[in-house]
Amino acid sequence: MKEQQKLTEEKIFDAAVAVFEEKGLAGARMQEIADKAGINKALLHYYYRTKEKLFDAVFEHMAGFMFNKLFGCLDQKLPWKEKVALFYKEHISFLQSHPILPAFLLNEINQHPERISRFFTSERITLLRQNLFDQLEEDMKQNRMMRMDKMQLLINLIALSVFPFAAKGLLEKLLEQENITFDEFIEKRKKELPGLVINSVKIR
Amino acid sequence: MKEQQKLTEEKIFDAAVAVFEEKGLAGARMQEIADKAGINKALLHYYYRTKEKLFDAVFEHMAGFMFNKLFGCLDQKLPWKEKVALFYKEHISFLQSHPILPAFLLNEINQHPERISRFFTSERITLLRQNLFDQLEEDMKQNRMMRMDKMQLLINLIALSVFPFAAKGLLEKLLEQENITFDEFIEKRKKELPGLVINSVKIR
């Protein structure tokens, strides 16, 4: 009954997450999702009507997961240096648990940018300004860091952590030649990035 | 005759580049490529046999285009500071002319990493070591820059320029709220990145 239904719907959803993450909307097959969930195709449509609707549910969930986590780290009330340290610690650990999530999201967003409008509301941006940009402005005014465009700084912060995951396939090929694993590379990165970023905006 | 054949094959190829770049292998439709080339589906198969083979030709060409340009900038015999300046000038200008190329390549590489083995040979890596890493090692030894992992530094360099393009759809949504266009954002970035990167590895 209710309990069993929950389980089936969940099994479908989890299988859909796995397949969509790996293959994307266009490349995913309903049959593969059904197989992975241990049920048949008809049940997918019973619970989610269409492939698109199933994908929407998956995308919505994963995008929320990612962005809430990301903004969550940046919203903390902490001095700049500590905020950077916390951000990379938390955020990269999150990415290590979900290594192909960035590639999936970036690709689907490029395909249909309107999908994320709901996550980048003006309220969300206002919050970002209050919790991050105002703080940076204060630090710059006090000469505690180099004056620079705050949005550029935010993108730098994110690029340095997210890009290696978005380019995981490429990076692994590159690292193969150096006899180092992706995980080792990321682990080292997690330690080095905070110092690097703080250094990059230091006034000498 | 020969001349006309060249033109048709070229029209197909160009149309295929446009459609595959936008939709990816799985999302692209032979019909759309044919329409864009101004011919019919049958001709696609006459020239390229299968969708896969057409895609292979497109991918091979675009990947070569991207990586040759990228490594080309880094191979120059120039002091570190000038190399960084040249790299961002050349490389970002290239990306501005091909803004959706990174997203396309990264996605297809994640889907089939073996496709790029041919571009990351041990010879190519050896060249990179000689032309970039050895130089960095020398600069570090002379205390002209902070000691750090050279591969990490290379990825930082690339992440900062490539990520905004790989995340173009997302970034545009974010910038919308700030009333700034993607192009303006990139133009500013092109000016600011060299100083930032050099600063980030400076010894104080």
Added chain:
DNA sequence: GTCTATAGAAGGATAGAC
């Protein structure tokens, strides 16, 4: 709620005329 069987559409590929 879950299954089997199948409809129906889409898309890749080919045959054959010109």
Added chain:
DNA sequence: GTCTATCCTTCTATAGAC
């Protein structure tokens, strides 16, 4: 070399029994 017409597989979606 190029076209029209069509085949055939794949995939989404539904009908209907249990």
